[in-house]
Amino acid sequence: MCGIAGIFHCGTVKPVDPGRVARMCDVLAHRGPDGAGVWSAPGVALGHRRLSIIDIEGSPQPMLSPDERAAIVFNGEIYNYRELRRDLVALGEQFRTDGDTEVILAAWRRWGPDCVRRLDGMFAFAIYDQGERALFLARDRFGVKPLFMAHLADGSLAFASELKGLLAHPLLRREVDPLAIEDYMTWGYVPDHRSILKGVEKLPAAHTLMLRHDSAVPQPRRYWDISFADRHKGSERDLEAELLHRLKLGVSSRMVADVPLGAFLSGGVDSSTVVAMMAEEAREPVRTCSIGFDIASADETSYAERVAELFGTNHAARTVSADQFDAIDAIAGMFDEPFADASALPTWRVCQLARESVTVALSGDGADEALAGYRRQVFHAHEERVRAMIPQALREKALAPLGAAWPKADWLPRPLRFKSTLQSLAGTGPQGYARGLSVTPPEVRLGLYSEALSRQIGNYRGEALLIERMAGAPARSGLDAAQYADLTFWLPGDILTKVDRTSMAVSLEAREPLLDHHLVEFCARLPEGLRVKGGQGKWLLKKAMERYLPKDILYRPKQGFVTPIAEWFRGPLADKARGIAGPSALARTGWFDNARLAAVAEEHIAGRSDHGRLLWQLVMLDRSLARLGITG
Incomplete structure (x- = not known):
């Protein structure tokens, strides 16, 4: 796991200052933290920071x-590098190292841009080929590893x-994109x-980009997509056995490490599930860690301890205060861009705990997206059945005004709020799912914008791409389309971003075995x-x-990390609100109606409404702008 950076001149060849890349x-x-290096040639420089794993x-x-024709900087892990190495040796390639980086270089030499299709892993890398005079950028299938790009005034791409x-x-x-605010x-x-x-x-997940000195920057090219269009044929027993087999392969392949x-x-x-598969594979007790909270309703440590005892793991647990709001600036610094998933706070804490004893930690991320584990996905499948029974014109005519008039019930779980359900059912399936997945609905956020920001945004709405993605998904059902949207939109933007930044902030490599792409492809074809x-x-x-x-582990309600932000903004964070x-x-940006922001804060503090998530969004946006040096 590493950090990479570089500069490449497009349309011309200009010298690149290696010191500038070193500073990046x-x-x-x-x-x-374990090593650093910069390599340069006319028109290009590549830089690397190394966390040694293999x-x-x-x-x-x-x-x-x-032959010194190609140079690479690579962030990630290739889990099938040993198999690829054997294949490449059989084709005549020779190796000087025992790691996965040289395998990518050899795969590039042998197969060119198609090499990414053979890589099983998480990665973002850059290869400069001096023969082709071209820079090749690639990102893994799910976007586990990030890659930011910028077009600069001197014609270069950094x-x-x-x-x-x-x-x-x-x-x-440092000019903010108003559409990014929406x-x-x-x-x-x-x-x-x-x-x-x-x-x-950002280079999109499952995309590559080939840059040349003598041409303009092209559009990235997709090399992989997940499809829900087909269904497995076979008995439930056979499919269950196949699922277990693929789970074991996904976990065992991610247990390779020299740390x-x-x-x-x-x-x-x-x-x-991941720990169970690890315990079956490992020769020594698996090291596990969990974070508990000093609020009983948010604490899951008793369940974690039961699983740890069941598999004889070397378990570390720590109870932390739910009052972690003193870490707001630290979180803003980790993410650079505004990021309002409050579970980033406890995720960072569990990464800190893990780093005390390990350098690599396996997580369970990805199963909810691949196997319909979110309540919203199940609820969407039910809604789609209702939509199929009522013509859309009737739903728009009857349910839309009823949803607008229905009182807001903040105290109920989101799927049970009749207002949200009526508003969702009034639209198409993709529109309804986008509304349910979004944090702040359009009628609320548009009411907060200033006239200036509203003019800049125009008719653009943040839900548009997800709606488009669901409508064009390779899917057979509404559930398929919802999972496709979660895998290609929500997962890279929220979940994987959260885990990458919080783990790398403490120099910990997080691996997601349940996102083995062969496993996910199998799950997408399940009936x-x-x-x-x-x-x-x-x-x-x-x-x-x-x-x-045990069944009470398997079938208990999903909980997840809980952060009491609503209470914070009525107590210690009231002044921040x-x-x-x-x-x-x-x-000072002038993007929002400040009088309306003040009213939102006072409504929440007084307990008249629950604006906790909205206030958290606004506070994290404010702190990110301050970190970026943007104050108006």
């Missing part, structure tokens, strides 16, 4: 091919693992199709009734794991 890498030192002494970067790497370049403009207010993060700053892009390795263990289905049955998502996974885990209307970096 220096701010990424948390991603790679072949600790033998694979420094940037790395050159034996790239880095995090936005802060680009911010170290003096030519980067995206952020919709989702609570800036999705992968945009960046908070104009001129900055201490462990797992996050919450006591939920997904992390417990819908084996993903959701009797209102239970992840049904086949739970059924398969009954031989390993009031402060967003001024004086603050956010207030």
